[in-house]
Amino acid sequence: MSSYLxxxxxxxxxxxxxxxLGAFAFFQAVPxxxxxxLAGPDATLQDVQIVRARLGLDRPxxxxxxxxxxxxxxxxxxxxxxxxxxVASIVGxxxxxxxxxxxxxxxxxxxxxxxxxxxxxxxxNTVSDYVSTVVSVAGISTPPFFLGLLLIxxxxxxxxxxxxxxxxxxxxxxxxxxxxxxxVAATIARFARSSLLEVLxxxxxxxxxxxxxxxxxxxxxxxxxxxxxxxxxxxxxQFGFLLSGAIVVETVFSWPGxxxxxxxxxxxxxxxxxxxxxxxxxxxxxxxxxxxxxLYAGLDPRVSYG
Amino acid sequence: MNKNMAGxxxxxxxxxxxxxxxxxxxxxxxxxxxxxxxxADAVTLDPYDTNDNLSLSVERTVYDGLVGFTPDMKVKxxxxxxxxxxxxxxxxxxxxxxxxxxxxxxxxxxxAVKINFDRVRDPAQKLRRYSLYExxxxxxxxxxxxxxxxxxxxxxxxxxxxxxxxxxxISPAAIAKGGASLARNPVGTGPFKxxxxxxxxxxxxxxxxxxxxxGQPRVDRIVFKFxxxxxxxxxxxxxxxxxxxxxxxxxxxxxxxKTPDVSLDARWSIYAYYVALHTQRGPFRNMLVRQALNYAxxxxxxxxVVLRGYGRAxxxxxxxxxxxxxxxxAGGWPYDVAKAKALLSEAGFPNGxxxxxxLGTATETQRLGEAIQQMLAQINVKVELQPxxxxxxxxxxxxxxxxxxSQANLAGWSPSTGDADWALRPLxxxxxxxxxxxNLAFYKNAKVDELLADALGTADEARxxxxxxxxSRIVWSEAPWIFLYNSQNLAGLRAGTTGVYAxxxxxxxxxxxxxxxx
Numbered sequence: 159m160s161s162y163l164x165x166x167x168x169x170x171x172x173x174x175x176x177x178x179l180g181a182f183a184f185f186q187a188v189p190x191x192x193x194x195x196l197a198g199p200d201a202t203l204q205d206v207q208i209v210r211a212r213l214g215l216d217r218p219x220x221x222x223x224x225x226x227x228x229x230x231x232x233x234x235x236x237x238x239x240x241x242x243x244x245v246a247s248i249v250g251x252x253x254x255x256x257x258x259x260x261x262x263x264x265x266x267x268x269x270x271x272x273x274x275x276x277x278x279x280x281x282x283n284t285v286s287d288y289v290s291t292v293v294s295v296a297g298i299s300t301p302p303f304f305l306g307l308l309l310i311x312x313x314x315x316x317x318x319x320x321x322x323x324x325x326x327x328x329x330x331x332x333x334x335x336x337x338x339x340x341x342v343a344a345t346i347a348r349f350a351r352s353s354l355l356e357v358l359x360x361x362x363x364x365x366x367x368x369x370x371x372x373x374x375x376x377x378x379x380x381x382x383x384x385x386x387x388x389x390x391x392x393x394x395x396q397f398g399f400l401l402s403g404a405i406v407v408e409t410v411f412s413w414p415g416x417x418x419x420x421x422x423x424x425x426x427x428x429x430x431x432x433x434x435x436x437x438x439x440x441x442x443x444x445x446x447x448x449x450x451x452x453l454y455a456g457l458d459p460r461v462s463y464g
Numbered sequence: 465m466n467k468n469m470a471g472x473x474x475x476x477x478x479x480x481x482x483x484x485x486x487x488x489x490x491x492x493x494x495x496x497x498x499x500x501x502x503x504a505d506a507v508t509l510d511p512y513d514t515n516d517n518l519s520l521s522v523e524r525t526v527y528d529g530l531v532g533f534t535p536d537m538k539v540k541x542x543x544x545x546x547x548x549x550x551x552x553x554x555x556x557x558x559x560x561x562x563x564x565x566x567x568x569x570x571x572x573x574x575x576a577v578k579i580n581f582d583r584v585r586d587p588a589q590k591l592r593r594y595s596l597y598e599x600x601x602x603x604x605x606x607x608x609x610x611x612x613x614x615x616x617x618x619x620x621x622x623x624x625x626x627x628x629x630x631x632x633x634i635s636p637a638a639i640a641k642g643g644a645s646l647a648r649n650p651v652g653t654g655p656f657k658x659x660x661x662x663x664x665x666x667x668x669x670x671x672x673x674x675x676x677x678x679g680q681p682r683v684d685r686i687v688f689k690f691x692x693x694x695x696x697x698x699x700x701x702x703x704x705x706x707x708x709x710x711x712x713x714x715x716x717x718x719x720x721x722k723t724p725d726v727s728l729d730a731r732w733s734i735y736a737y738y739v740a741l742h743t744q745r746g747p748f749r750n751m752l753v754r755q756a757l758n759y760a761x762x763x764x765x766x767x768x769v770v771l772r773g774y775g776r777a778x779x780x781x782x783x784x785x786x787x788x789x790x791x792x793x794a795g796g797w798p799y800d801v802a803k804a805k806a807l808l809s810e811a812g813f814p815n816g817x818x819x820x821x822x823l824g825t826a827t828e829t830q831r832l833g834e835a836i837q838q839m840l841a842q843i844n845v846k847v848e849l850q851p852x853x854x855x856x857x858x859x860x861x862x863x864x865x866x867x868x869x870s871q872a873n874l875a876g877w878s879p880s881t882g883d884a885d886w887a888l889r890p891l892x893x894x895x896x897x898x899x900x901x902x903n904l905a906f907y908k909n910a911k912v913d914e915l916l917a918d919a920l921g922t923a924d925e926a927r928x929x930x931x932x933x934x935x936s937r938i939v940w941s942e943a944p945w946i947f948l949y950n951s952q953n954l955a956g957l958r959a960g961t962t963g964v965y966a967x968x969x970x971x972x973x974x975x976x977x978x979x980x981x982x
Contacts (some may be wrong), residue, residue, distance in 0.1 A: 190855025194862055198515040200880060200890060202595045203900040212590045240507055241663075242644065251663065307695050315703045322699040323691060324665060412691045414664035421692070422505070422664075427855050 162463040163448075170444045177440045178230070181433045182223050192239050192427035213239050226433070235437075236430040240423070245434045248419070253438070255325055256408070256415030260400035262335045267342035268393055274343070275350025275389075276377070279358060290347070297344030306337040306410035323412035334411045338404050342396045349392050353385040360384070387457055394450035401446075402439045496684035498961065498977045501697045501706035505664050505690040509650040510643060511632040512584040512591045520629040521972040522688055525669050526567075527632030527652030530558050530577065531623065537734060537785055537882040537968045539627045543572065543653065549923035553618040556626075560609040564676045566635035567657045574611040578603045579636045581613070589643070593630040596881075618921040620928050624787065624883035629971055655681040655975050664690065682963070682978040701726060701956045707979065708964045710955040710972055714772040714828065717954055725959045730774055730952045734785040734882060734968035738778070739821065739836065739946035740873040740891075740904035744865065747819070748872070752811035754943040758797040759804035760843045761836060767949050770832045774952040781888065781939045783950040785968045788884035788925070790933035792940040797947055804843045816844025822860070823874035825851045833874060836946075847872075862898045865906055873904040876951075878969050884932040889916050892939055905944035912938050 193210035194201070201209075210216055226236060235245040274294060278287045313333060314322040321330045357363065358381055366376045405417035412418075416435060423431040454461045506519040511527060514520055530544040544558040564572040583589055584597045601616040615622065625631065638651035650658045653676070656669035667688040671681050689706060691697035698716050701709035702723055712720050712728065721728040741748040741757070748754055763777035777796025782789050808816065823833045830851060837847040852860070861873060879886035890901040893916055894908035912935045919931035940947070953966040963976035 188855075189859040191859050191862070194858050195855055196515075197592060199858065199902055200877075200886070201515065201592070204598075205592060205595050206899075208587070208590045208594055209592060242508075242647065248663075307699075310696060310699045315699050318703055322703050322705060323693075323696050324689065409693050410696055412665075412689070412693065412696055414662075418664060418692075425854055 166448050166451075170441070173444065174437060174440060178227070178433065178437055179223070181436045182219070182226065185427075185429045185432060186219050190427050192429060195425075195427045196239060230437075235434040238431050239428045240426045240431075245430045248431055249416070249434050249438060252414055252416050252419040255413055256401060256404075256417065258331070259334055259338065259404065259408070259413060259415060260397060262331055263339040263342060263400055263404075264393065264397050266335050266339040267346055267396070270339070271343040271346025272350050272389070274347040275354060276382070278347065278351040279354035280377070282355065291351075294344035294347045297340045298348070300340065302337050302341060302404070302406050303410060305340060306333070306407055309333045309337060310410070323410070325413055334407055334413055337410070338400065338407045342400070345396065346389060346393065349389050350385065353388050354381060357381050357385040383457065387454060390453055390457065391450055394446050394453075398443045398446045401442045496979060497687060498683045498685070498708070498964065498974065498979055499687045499689060499706045500964065500972065500974055501689045501691050501700045501709040502972065503690070503692055503694075503697065503711065506661070506667060506688075508647040509658070509661070510591075510646040511630045511634070512580075512593045512597075513643070513647065514630055515592050517969070517971045518690075521974075522667050522669075523632055523650065523652075524629055524654070524971065524973055525656040525686060525975060526650045526654045526658050527634065528654050529627060529629070529631050529633065530560075531627045533627055533629075533882060533967060533969075535731070535965055535967060535973070537787065539623055539787075539882075543577075543633055547623070549623065551923055553620040553622065553921060553923035554615045556613045556615075556622055557606070558611050558613075560611065561676060562609055564653050565674060566637070566651055566653050567672060568635050568637055568651050570635045570637045570651075572633065572653055573608050574605040576636050577611045577633060578605055579639060580633050583639060591643075593628075596625050596628060596630060620920045620922050620924075621881060621883045621885040622923075624881035624886070628881050629969075656686060659685075666690065680976060682976065686974055686977060698956060701958065704958065707958045707961040707977075708955060708972075708974070710953070710966050712954040712956045714770075714774055714954065717772060717774065720956045727957050727959065729955045729957050729965060731955075731966060732783070732785050732968060733878065733951050733953045733966075733970065734783045734887075735876050735878045735951050735970070736778055736781070736783045736887070737832075737874075737876045737948040737951065738781075739948065740875055741944060741946065742868075742871050742904075742906055743908075743944050744906040746871060747811075747813060747817050750811045751942055752807045753813065754946075756804040756807035756811065756843065757840065757845065757946050758943050759800045759807065760845070761797075761839050761946055761948070762799040763796050763947075763949055764799070765839075766832065766835050770828060770835055771949065771951055774954060775949045777949055778947040780936045781892065781945070781947065782879070782884060782936070783887075783968070785882075785950075786879055786884055786887045787882055788919075788929045788932045789887075790929065790936055792936050796949075797940075801842055808843055808845075816846065818846040818848065819871045820848045820850050821872045821874055822850050822852060822857060822870055824857060825853055829874065832948075836874070861902075861904060864899055865897060868898060868906075870904065875902075875904060877902065880969055882969060884928070885916065885920060888912075888932065888935060888939070892935075892944065907939075907942075907944035909938060909942065911935075 193206050193213060193215055197206045197209045237244055238248055274290050278290055281287050310322050313319050320333050324330060363380060366380050405421060408415045408417040409421060420435055455463060502518055504518050506522045507516050508514055508519055509523055511523045528542040531539050532542040534540050543561050545561050547558045549556050560574060566572060581597055581600060581603055584591050584593060585600050599615045599617060599619050600613050602614045604612040606612050632652060635651040638646055655672055655675045657672045659668040659670050661667045669686050671684045691700060694713050697709050698712060700706040717728055720726055741754050743749060767775040779794060779796050780789055780792045821833060823829050833849045837849055840847050877891055890896050891903055892907050894913045896903040897906050915931045915935040919928040922928060955966050960980045963978045964974045966972050
């Protein structure tokens with residue numbers, strides 16, 4: 159088990175190295191001169207050159223990459239083109255809000271999604287199944303941008319129950335979580351329903367019922383556990399996407415997370431921040447995939463890693 | 465069994481609702497805190513390293529300049545009480561206000577002014593506003609409250625460069641701590657002291673009780689909130705979380721104006737919008753073609769449809785709010801399709817020609833592009849719209865003429881000094897072709913260049929105005945641009961809030977914010 163873990167962790171190194179190289183080369187190829195963007199359209203050529211020298215962009219790409227690698231190995235990802243702050247502290251500052259939003263949304267989505275999925279599976283082909291199916295399909299299809307603004311205008315501007323945006327008290331978390339969690343919850347519900355239905359048809363369920371077990375325990379102990387594996391994969395994947403910053407939701411709710419930072423950095427051509435963000439996102443996916451794989455072993459005794 | 469499951473679900477939902485809690489009574493902003501919702505975060509709070517309107521707007525609360533701008537972009541005294549310029553526009557002398565202190569207790573005097581401008585004009589400091597002040601040759605402390613600037617060459621627009629919001633006076637003690645500290649910890653003489661900056665979220669400033677102007681400031685705190693999404697920013701105003709929101713888009717204007725306790729504040733900007741036509745290549749080399757295109761565009765229809773009426777046709781190559789502007793053609797270039805067709809035929813294009821228009825990706829820009837496309841189709845000029853994201857657009861536009869593939873460029877410009885020099889020279893001066901500056905039309909006219917140089921060589925405002933009027937007339941008749949419109953800045957304001965407004969250059973001034981009642 160531990161040797162498996164070490165092997166998996168080691169495999170991440172070449173991947174991250176490749177990602178850093180790819181990101182660096184990609185941003186070099188993208189049109190747009192960071193020095194001109196920073197200096198502004200009304201800057202003279204002289205001002206632009208001053209900015210370029212200050213950013214170190216007058217050095218060749220390969221030199222910049224080698225410097226980047228050398229510094230990155232000791233945790234220094236350079237300084238933001240835009241503000242001159244160390245990149246690590248900028249990304250760190252925006253990671254917290256995204257983590258908070260992601261965890262809250264996944265918890266909300268998992269609880270709601272599993273609950274609805276379970277209800278649908280148990281009451282298959284009844285009115286409540288159809289209604290909740292329609293609702294979850296609507297949940298998957300509603301663009302978060304629209305849903306977010308709808309919630310803002312109904313619950314924040316109209317009823318004034320919640321702030322319209324920004325990160326403050328727990329109350330400010332509600333609307334972004336609802337918006338972000340709605341689609342994920344609906345997806346989980348659809349997954350859970352089909353997976354549960356599959357398991358409900360298995361023979362061991364009939365056996366469990368036949369031996370007189372209460373339906374509640376049949377569902378919780380036998381059905382749910384077996385139906386959970388694909389659902390866990392899906393939740394892990396969704397969590398990975400959420401952690402990469404929900405660009406639309408963070409923008410609509412002025413939530414200062416990684417997605418917000420990404421939008422800001424792209425428009426300023428703030429390459430050091432973008433490269434660091436991309437590396438972080440890759441690392442997050444690698445770690446989440448690893449955790450999901452380990453969870454399989456926990457859920458299914460047949461799976462084990464040596 | 466199924467009932468049990470439903471019960472379980474009901475409990476979960478109820479618990480979730482309880483966790484959310486009962487409706488909170490809407491909290492009115494504290495009587496003396498003004499919350500200002502703006503569209504982006506500041507980049508830095510070091511004025512001499514600033515070129516974005518957001519940072520300038522925040523800096524304006526903490527700092528004073530020698531001179532500043534009134535709401536309609538006229539120069540007014542701030543830390544200087546009076547000034548004089550030598551006739552050849554080379555020596556500028558300022559008399560300074562006495563008894564003023566910086567927020568850190570340092571005394572404001574002529575030496576402090578010298579330290580500030582010596583810093584920005586030193587190329588080794590690598591400050592973004594270097595070129596605004598690089599023409600200063602020497603700074604003399606005449607006495608405690610008199611400072612004299614001598615320029616390397618005459619520069620008639622210098623007073624406007626001093627009034628530029630980047631030209632603020634920083635505490636020498638704060639400068640001594642270095643640029644990185646300055647960018648985050650501004651110390652000035654302004655009506656508000658810097659309190660905190662949570663990047664991406666808010667900047668807070670509080671009342672400076674020792675501010676030099678009697679009766680100011682009138683609020684205890686100002687909180688700047690940064691809300692990039694247009695609809696969310698307006699929502700914040702409507703819900704009462706903010707007292708002022710800027711900008712409001714034309715589409716939202718009506719909703720804002722109709723809401724009780726909220727009003728729309730429309731003020732003329734100094735932005736001029738135009739299509740720059742590449743005058744050195746293709747059909748646009750021919751002046752008749754360029755004039756024909758001007759006749760073919762119905763500017764008033766564009767103002768009505770794209771700007772919802774919040775604008776007016778350009779009647780000169782710059783907006784009327786710019787200092788030393790002179791009207792060239794009342795009502796703008798006339799709309800006359802028949803004349804446009806006749807001119808095109810005369811120029812040898814009776815069947816029109818295809819062309820490509822480069823433009824940005826904002827919704828309003830797109831609509832503007834489509835309107836131009838439709839109008840030019842009437843004279844058989846087939847426009848292909850090529851929208852590009854800001855970074856890409858800037859990169860292709862700033863290529864030198866040999867590599868520059870542009871034909872027509874949809875652009876807008878606001879002269880940040882508020883003066884005609886910066887409205888004309890960077891866009892139409894013969895020495896400002898890309899990559900040097902923003903002359904996207906690659907326009908060059910010896911007479912215009914001569915007039916621009918003459919205006920820079922004098923401090924005589926009447927002569928400058930005459931030069932710029934003459935240059936404007938030449939540019940207008942040669943039509944290197946399709947002259948479109950001058951827009952209004954739209955802001956939303958809650959009832960009881962006054963003294964907060966957007967200036968013509970797109971920065972915001974909240975120094976005199978006042979809250980009454982609501």
